[in-house]
Amino acid sequence: DVKVTQSSRYLVKRTGEKVFLECVQDMDHENMFWYRQDPGLGLRLIYFSYDVKMKEKGDIPEGYSVSREKKERFSLILESASTNQTSMYLCASSKKFATNEKLFFGSGTQLSVL
Amino acid sequence: AQSVTQPDIHITVSEGASLELRCNYSYGATPYLFWYVQSPGQGLQLLLKYFSGDTLVQGIKGFEAEFKRSQSSFNLRKPSVHWSDAAEYFCAVVPRNTGFQKLVFGTGTRLLVSP
Numbered sequence: 001d002v003k004v005t006q007s008s009r010y011l012v013k014r015t016g017e018k019v020f021l022e023c024v025q026d027m028d029h030e031n032m033f034w035y036r037q038d039p040g041l042g043l044r045l046i047y048f049s050y051d052v053k054m055k056e057k058g059d060i061p062e063g064y065s066v067s068r069e070k071k072e073r074f075s076l077i078l079e080s081a082s083t084n085q086t087s088m089y090l091c092a093s094s095k096k097f098a099t100n101e102k103l104f105f106g107s108g109t110q111l112s113v114l
Numbered sequence: 115a116q117s118v119t120q121p122d123i124h125i126t127v128s129e130g131a132s133l134e135l136r137c138n139y140s141y142g143a144t145p146y147l148f149w150y151v152q153s154p155g156q157g158l159q160l161l162l163k164y165f166s167g168d169t170l171v172q173g174i175k176g177f178e179a180e181f182k183r184s185q186s187s188f189n190l191r192k193p194s195v196h197w198s199d200a201a202e203y204f205c206a207v208v209p210r211n212t213g214f215q216k217l218v219f220g221t222g223t224r225l226l227v228s229p
Contacts, residue, residue: 033217042204059218
């Protein structure tokens with residue numbers, strides 16, 4: 001079975017801290033995604049990557065950056081955490097959509113910024 | 115602006131009744147289209163997808179969806195709802211102008227099933 005593993009299930013940080021959320025997939029997927037999920041707003045795409053060292057902004061990239069140094073790992077970085085970044089963060093991966101459309105999700109990281 | 119819209123935030127349906135959840139998109143060319151379901155406390159599960167071809171697609175759990183190009187819609191349907199269908203449903207698109215690599219979700223519709 002494909003596994004998308006997010007390093008933390010729950011995380012509590014203070015305002016202004018630099019926060020790293022890690023995501024690792026074990027199926028050699030080209031695409032990786034970071035979403036945040038908030039009630040009433042659905043899943044909003046923060047960043048995605050379709051190859052190593054490649055990254056593209058999603059719909060809400062402000063306040064975030066990403067890193068993809070290896071194919072299996074996609075990191076989300078909050079440069080200076082703020083309370084409005086309290087949310088559930090979901091990582092996902094897939095093969096290129098033209099060949100295999102299935103998106104695999106991690107179990108999520110619930111981040112609270114105090 | 116390019117977007118995917120789910121106009122209904124909540125829908126309540128009686129058990130055994132039919133269901134239709136709406137999804138509209140605004141992209142220049144027809145994107146890839148998906149429906150996902152998220153049960154309480156669970157991850158997202160793919161129900162069905164449309165890439166091309168037959169505009170009526172069958173999915174898992176008895177769901178189907180119909181692509182209508184003229185209406186830029188991809189509505190999800192089920193003839194008879196079961197209590198276990200109570201969940202949040204997300205329409206999603208992969209736009210063509212991103213090389214088919216970006217997946218964008220709608221805001222979701224929460225389905226409540228009454229006895």
